[in-house]
Amino acid sequence: MAKHLVWLAVLGLVLANGPAAAQNPPSAQMGAGTSVTVILAPQNKSNESGMATLTQTSKGLQVVLTMTTVPTDPQPAHIHKGTCSTLDPKPAYPLTNVTKGTDAQGNPKGVSTTLLTNVTLNDLTTGTYAINVHKSVDDIKTYVACGDIKRGNPGGTSQ
Numbered sequence: 001m002a003k004h005l006v007w008l009a010v011l012g013l014v015l016a017n018g019p020a021a022a023q024n025p026p027s028a029q030m031g032a033g034t035s036v037t038v039i040l041a042p043q044n045k046s047n048e049s050g051m052a053t054l055t056q057t058s059k060g061l062q063v064v065l066t067m068t069t070v071p072t073d074p075q076p077a078h079i080h081k082g083t084c085s086t087l088d089p090k091p092a093y094p095l096t097n098v099t100k101g102t103d104a105q106g107n108p109k110g111v112s113t114t115l116l117t118n119v120t121l122n123d124l125t126t127g128t129y130a131i132n133v134h135k136s137v138d139d140i141k142t143y144v145a146c147g148d149i150k151r152g153n154p155g156g157t158s159q
């Protein structure tokens with residue numbers, strides 16, 4: 001909750017200062033407060049789908065995954081180079097495992113929240129990257145959901 005308030009304060013500052021927030025380093029061309037939503041579509045008949053929200057903050061890139069299925073076991077998740085159809089199997093940026101949690105309305109979901117400080121939203125949307133979720137730590141070879149990261153696609157129609 002406290003995090004949320006800080007975030008609102010940051011958002012307020014950004015809005016007050018307008019888009020020309022000159023404090024942003026050159027690498028953060030998509031300034032604080034910019035978000036991209038990615039639909040994570042089921043793979044390998046998993047019936048697992050979900051959504052990723054990537055938000056550039058002043059502290060880093062926040063990546064939040066919300067999966068419709070609550071996993072029995074923790075599920076590894078990563079940002080990979082490539083697209084869902086041609087994925088580089090080596091993770092580029094590991095995310096926090098998807099575990100049992102709740103969404104904003106308190107409904108049970110598979111959730112994962114990560115703050116990445118070594119990459120910006122601009123890096124990801126100007127390159128070719130995808131987010132995927134793996135079945136479990138033991139069955140990491142099985143992909144259960146994936147979505148391509150694209151700029152200007154807030155509806156998440158990337159599939």
Ligand SMILES: [Cu+2]
Binds near residue numbers: 076077078091133134
């Ligand atoms: Cu992966």
